[in-house]
Amino acid sequence: MPAKDKFLKKQYNLLLLVIIFFIILFSTNTIAEQVDSKVINYIKNLNFFSSKFIQSNGTSLEEGNIYIKDARIRLDYLSPDRTLLISKKKGVYINHELKEQSFFSTEKNIVRLFYDIFLDYSFFSSFVFKENNKEIVFEKKIIIDSKVTNLKIFFENKPLLLRKIIAKTENELISISFSEHNYNNAFDESLFSFVPMYLD
Numbered sequence: 001m002p003a004k005d006k007f008l009k010k011q012y013n014l015l016l017l018v019i020i021f022f023i024i025l026f027s028t029n030t031i032a033e034q035v036d037s038k039v040i041n042y043i044k045n046l047n048f049f050s051s052k053f054i055q056s057n058g059t060s061l062e063e064g065n066i067y068i069k070d071a072r073i074r075l076d077y078l079s080p081d082r083t084l085l086i087s088k089k090k091g092v093y094i095n096h097e098l099k100e101q102s103f104f105s106t107e108k109n110i111v112r113l114f115y116d117i118f119l120d121y122s123f124f125s126s127f128v129f130k131e132n133n134k135e136i137v138f139e140k141k142i143i144i145d146s147k148v149t150n151l152k153i154f155f156e157n158k159p160l161l162l163r164k165i166i167a168k169t170e171n172e173l174i175s176i177s178f179s180e181h182n183y184n185n186a187f188d189e190s191l192f193s194f195v196p197m198y199l200d
Contacts, residue, residue, distance in 0.1 A: 039124050039136070042160050046118055051181045058173050066178070067185070072192040073114050085194065086115050092194055099198040108145045113167060117153065124153075133157060 049068040053075075054061055064077040075084040081096040091111055094101040106112040116123045127138040138153040147169050154164040165176045 038160060039138075039155065040121050042155075042162075043118065043121055043124075045183065048185045048187065049118075049181070049183055050185050051178045053179075054177045056175045058175075067187060067191060068118055069185075069187050069192055071119055073118055074192055075114070084111060085192065086111055087194075088115055088119070090194070094197060101196060101198055103194075110144050110149070110167065112144070113151070113165070117162075117165065127153075131157065135163070136160075 046068050047070065049066075051066055052063070053066055054063050055077075056062075062077055062079070064075055067074040067076075071087060073086045075086075077083070083092075083094040083096065085092045085094070086106055089106060090103060091106045091109070092101055092103050106115060124138055127140045129136055129138045131137075135157050136155040138151075138155075140151050142149050142151055150166075150168045152164075152166040152168075153162070154166075155161060156163050161181055162178055164178070165174075167174045
């Protein structure tokens, strides 16, 4: 085979490899963009949302309800009777049995994860994810208050539903599962109010 033909064949093979590489890269990016877009649209539609949840730390279980409206999240725990209300910058913990409440900043608090997951539309774009017919699993290491937290978020794939959040640090594991999803609820404004309920 003449040298010119060998050179042309090498050029052709190289060009073919480059084309295949870009097709794979473009396909991967397109799939990632589709999943991101699907999840972002799902999160955006969680205004006026509620569901039941079960929270576990590995040794005990707690049940309650979560409510979302206008960039605020409310978690009502059933036993003991208490409430956690979260916005982007502040939160309040209310113990209804003791009629006590305390305000706190969410900036460097693990409860900020609730805000990020449910109300920060760009939060999932920096995650690594795995998808199959049954579920989409997002995974990321994040640092909260100097602690490395391994975060996993599970969505049922068809239809798309948030099913579970797992946050694991070196010494702690918290798992929250969601069921009975409700959309387009009509909430009373007072449900998300930061006005103190119990005055000294």
